[in-house]
Amino acid sequence: SQQGEEDPQALSIQEGENATMNCSYKTSINNLQWYRQNSGRGLVHLILIRSNEREKHSGRLRVTLDTSKKSSSLLITASRAADTASYFCATDAGYSTDSWGKLQFGAGTQVVVTP
Amino acid sequence: DTAVSQTPKYLVTQMGNDKSIKCEQNLGHDTMYWYKQDSKKFLKIMFSYNNKELIINETVPNRFSPKSPDKAHLNLHINSLELGDSAVYFCASSFGAGSPLHFGNGTRLTVT
Numbered sequence: 550s551q552q553g554e555e556d557p558q559a560l561s562i563q564e565g566e567n568a569t570m571n572c573s574y575k576t577s578i579n580n581l582q583w584y585r586q587n588s589g590r591g592l593v594h595l596i597l598i599r600s601n602e603r604e605k606h607s608g609r610l611r612v613t614l615d616t617s618k619k620s621s622s623l624l625i626t627a628s629r630a631a632d633t634a635s636y637f638c639a640t641d642a643g644y645s646t647d648s649w650g651k652l653q654f655g656a657g658t659q660v661v662v663t664p
Numbered sequence: 665d666t667a668v669s670q671t672p673k674y675l676v677t678q679m680g681n682d683k684s685i686k687c688e689q690n691l692g693h694d695t696m697y698w699y700k701q702d703s704k705k706f707l708k709i710m711f712s713y714n715n716k717e718l719i720i721n722e723t724v725p726n727r728f729s730p731k732s733p734d735k736a737h738l739n740l741h742i743n744s745l746e747l748g749d750s751a752v753y754f755c756a757s758s759f760g761a762g763s764p765l766h767f768g769n770g771t772r773l774t775v776t
Contacts, residue, residue: 635705
């Protein structure tokens with residue numbers, strides 16, 4: 550079953566605007582990761598936030614994590630046409646035998662940035 | 665300098681055939697994975713190997729058989745292909761549990 554669920558499913562914005570997408574998950578996590586997938590390509594890791602962190606930045610990306618609400622958000626500031634892609638959150642449940650190395654992905658948010 | 669490479673990129677075949685997808689990583693990672701992405705973009709783990717040892721087998725039909733000859737390679741063999749096997753298959757690698765994954769560019773399998 551899917552662990553993470555992204556919201557919205559699709560997002561259309563203009564260049565220069567900010568894009569925000571959310572991820573909710575069900576079970577406790579060790580860390581949460583965000584990935585980008587361009588059309589016809591593999592997923593590319595963007596940022597990892599650990600369960601004891603609340604916010605993380607990387608360039609124009611800002612990720613927040615609220616473990617009490619089991620949710621995370623990804624903000625892309627000053628978006629560019631090149632940011633057009635699908636964005637996925639993935640949860641890592643830690644080192645238990647059952648979940649070792651098993652990243653659970655959501656269905657993604659499709660972001661379209663128009664010039 | 666491709667980090668995770670998988671071949672072929674496209675695979676079109678008929679029901680009942682047997683096919684293989686190959687994956688190689690040059691990142692020095694210990695762990696490799698196969699993921700399946702369906703038409704709605706759901707990405708689901710199939711297998712994980714750590715140092716050539718099977719770690720995760722996620723209730724995949726036994727028509728799917730992974731093989732890891734060494735920790736830099738993880739191949740996927742599929743017997744008796746079915747229409748429902750049509751999907752994009754991604755190979756990935758990492759330093760282990762909790763580490764970010766590095767993905768290949770996928771193999772689009774179409775079964776007719």
